[in-house]
Amino acid sequence: MIDVPLTNLPRAERTAEPFRMPPLVQASASLSPIEKSLLGHFLLLTQPRIVVEVGVYRAVTTRFLIDTLSLNSISARVVGFDLPEVVAQLRDEHPDVARWEQEGRLELVAGELPESLRDWVNRAQPCVDLALVDARHDFPSVIWELRLLWRCLAPHGVILGHDYAPEFDGVRYAFDYFARKNGAMILPLVGQSEAIETRSTLIAMRPSIYEKTFRGWLHHRWQGMKADLVRSPWTCGLWGRVFRPLLRGGKQS
Numbered sequence: 001m002i003d004v005p006l007t008n009l010p011r012a013e014r015t016a017e018p019f020r021m022p023p024l025v026q027a028s029a030s031l032s033p034i035e036k037s038l039l040g041h042f043l044l045l046t047q048p049r050i051v052v053e054v055g056v057y058r059a060v061t062t063r064f065l066i067d068t069l070s071l072n073s074i075s076a077r078v079v080g081f082d083l084p085e086v087v088a089q090l091r092d093e094h095p096d097v098a099r100w101e102q103e104g105r106l107e108l109v110a111g112e113l114p115e116s117l118r119d120w121v122n123r124a125q126p127c128v129d130l131a132l133v134d135a136r137h138d139f140p141s142v143i144w145e146l147r148l149l150w151r152c153l154a155p156h157g158v159i160l161g162h163d164y165a166p167e168f169d170g171v172r173y174a175f176d177y178f179a180r181k182n183g184a185m186i187l188p189l190v191g192q193s194e195a196i197e198t199r200s201t202l203i204a205m206r207p208s209i210y211e212k213t214f215r216g217w218l219h220h221r222w223q224g225m226k227a228d229l230v231r232s233p234w235t236c237g238l239w240g241r242v243f244r245p246l247l248r249g250g251k252q253s
Contacts, residue, residue, distance in 0.1 A: 055135030
């Protein structure tokens with residue numbers, strides 16, 4: 001195979017520069033490599049200005065977010081939430097955290113969740129493009145975080161949840177319950193593999209992107225009823241032999 005430089009290809013065959021991601025490495029108590037890949041592609045899809053990370057812990061995912069945004073020239077700010085002692089330790093022991101904060105790429109909010117998230121939402125009145133919920137894994141905490149984030153989620157925004165898995169039933173129940181109550185669209189990005197590197201327990205949730213109207217419902221239901229009538233084993237023969245020729249003026253196809 002001969003490699004042809006992109007600049008030598010016809011304009012119609014040229015492709016944009018590929019999406020770039022940092023190394024997809026496994027880290028303790030963090031997203032798996034495949035989950036990081038999925039997260040990176042959601043960054044590409046949403047082209048965010050504000051990314052919320054609920055549960056920063058050791059800032060492993062935070063680094064991935066900031067590096068991916070930087071590699072793809074996406075100007076966005078990551079707002080991370082965790083306990084005061086976790087945030088203080090990060091600032092003391094993680095030299096990049098202070099630099100990210102100084103550069104305006106990261107804002108750390110210290111406090112008890114979900115109260116700290118509530119106070120930030122009320123104060124900043126943000127428009128959140130992408131959020132990752134990965135802090136406490138009980139139903140009351142997750143449902144409150146979803147309610148708060150939903151209030152300020154952009155129309156194209158997405159909320160991702162981590163650990164949508166049997167061992168964290170509170171997370172699963174919170175996402176399923178919230179989606180059902182609010183008409184949200186959800187997609188569990190759950191893999192079947194038992195290997196850590198290829199296992200995913202992410203779930204994606206977003207507002208419905210299509211406006212549902214009575215006129216549209218009536219139109220599609222009518223079209224479906226007609227199709228069901230024509231395809232029914234009881235009526236298809238009658239339709240083909242009698243009604244279709246009548247509608248075509250007696251002409252056979």
